[in-house]
Amino acid sequence: MYPKLQDLVDSLATKLSRPATLEDRRQRLVVYSRHSELPDAVRHASILQRCVSAEVLTWLRRFELAKARQPVRIPRNVSLGMLSRVCIPIRHHDLLLGYLWLIDADESMSSEQIALAEFAAQDFALALYREVLAGELASDRETEAIRNLLLCGSEVQASAARTLIDGGHFDPSLSVVVLVAKPVLTPDAEPDDQVRLALERALANTRQRLPARHAAHLVSYSDGILLFGTEREVDELAVNRCVSHLDHALQTALSGLEQVSSSVIGVGQPRSGLAQASGSHLEAGQAARIAAFMPDVSRIARWSQLGIYRVIGQLFSQGLGEFVLHPGLERLFTDPEALPLLQTLETYLDLSGNALATSERLKLHRTSLYSRIQRFERLTGANLKDGNERLCLHLGLKLARFTGRYRPAG
Template sequence: MLEELQRMVDALARRLGRAVAVDDLDFRVLAYSAHHGEGDDMRARVILSREAPPEAMAWLRRQRLGRATGPVRLPADDDLGILPRVAVPVVYQDVRFGYLWLFDTEGSLTDEELGLASATAADAGAICFRDRIVSQLRTAREGELVRDLLSEDERVRDVASASLIESGLFAPRGDVTVMIARPLPAGADSVDEDDRIALQAALTTLFSRLGDRGSLRLVRPDHAVLVIPSTTLRRSPELPEALRTTALQRLSKRAKWRDVHVAIGSPASRLSNAMTSYTQALDALRVAEVVPSFAPLVAHEALGIYALLASRPFDQLGAYGVHPAVRQLLDADRELFTTAELYLDRAGDARATAAELGLHRASVYHRVRRIEDITQLDLSDGQHRLLLHLGIKVARLLGLV
């Protein structure tokens, strides 16, 4: 699309002997010609940054261009360094895509020249309309294939992977990683259609940053999914935070969301195995929701023992993992429960445990003896330590703490 717009802009600029540009509805530059005649400081700034600065945006909005149905002459503004110009709406099938701009310092543009500009703007609108339709079809097709890629059926996943690669929607570059973004409600609210649109917009923003064929995206009922080459994540480790920030910005107009959690699965060896990374990311989200220390950005590879525990439905863990000793400890003293967890996390290192709790080492030894008395476990025995440690982690996943 951009190449076609550029050719049209250059052709009109040569014919009129004036600088020509096309912006989108947010006044971001889509195409601009070499200077023919006068230009101004504002256009130079827009071309350099690819978007209008805030003061120019405010000035443009005051012109009420959204109501224009034909060419509009705009006056100069010396304070902003803006020369007189003409804005021509880029419209097709009653859909507005942006504006075509011409400098007109002397007010010398004739009706014939304005007609040529209007015809070019109409052609530009047709190009933008076609590009939007193609983009929507591509996004719909991509969504169908990504849903199949995350199917439980291995054969369906294999077909989807082959189709994504053969159709040029994804360029294979070794292993792939799945990221998930899920909004956290402030109350009992759930994700609705407006929220899903916001998540789609967040994915689209990040998608444009990653480039063509650099990622796959999908919005599911309560979360957004991004599939990327693992090399991309290794080169740009800030991507999970960028996804979270972008999603928060898109959802910020709705007070019902208090945060967005982003989870990263472990790399899958090839695209057809992306389901594994996706499942791991879902497991990581479940852990982060009940173990706040992992939030808001959680990688499956950082879960430790929680990765094993989270691979089972939480409602099954109680039957297998919560030893009566853990419940006894919880009922007796929550402070002792915390001490036991930290002591076991630190491999029985009393010095490290004392330092983190701000206690004397003798106090930690005293607490360990009380823990052993309550649980009837010997923490010098490896099997007993494992039993208690697993039970504590299961208790956290079940929300008992």
């Protein structure tokens, strides 16, 4: 696939009498030299999986390779099964393009050998730069087509679907299901380049496990989007397998990022063709958001199984984010001391008004439970014996949780 780069890495490995690999700036394997045997577990995994594990990435971050302008010696790490190495950043006019890796198990590489590798890195930089330009042009066309497919009107969607099909990215005979992967960030954290690179890595790794022309993907500001093609419009087995691959890749890629606490995946309903993917995307995005805000929803949230939460998602999509279904809740949302009352009420309503089950769930004496419920009724003017009133309160609590107005402790 990269004949020029392959020739360069083989030539350098021969001159230095040691195996070499070339990775792109996201630390995905591009090419590797001949190996008489694989020297360590990390190199073995890199060649087989074409990427490095989350544990290895975490170890390498401490050496700040993305900022390096000179060769960096990486010491041996026994726990990772990793021999010592020399890493040479590949740059073109100071633009980081990738990394050249040379195993140096006994740390015997001389300054002359490292200088030779640095000199060769100039040829790697030019060749890799050309490959990056070509790849990014193709990637930009795919990205623009996916954005148009998911976010624009029907006429533009049809044209975007044709672009993806004609470009060899997607088989026109397939039905499509959209998956949205969403990192759940710690309080006050914002998605950054590390998070987006992790999403890109997870989506790319998932696509590698799927048949050719069965998937396309896009990384947005804070989410990863995967369009997955199935032979039949309803193929639960294939979808479940794809979800499992994505979930594993997502957790691996996000592992070690301090600003990420967990991750969720939303799964939309299948559509008969690529041009109809936007509906599945809307469902998957809302399902992922619900899973991120609602602890009683599975981390893998399928739109078809969300029940009342589908109503909440649709309410939110209609611009009702500040809407509360019961006026008595308004005052309590602004009072921090009312939080125990709200949590008690939500649990009570979740359990269909079963006082015994609520007491056990909250580890609360039933007398204290009844006291809290009565106090809630006094403060809000609510009547929990009225079914419509209970429905308004329950839906109002879920909607407030979904929009961030109500955040239960723990």
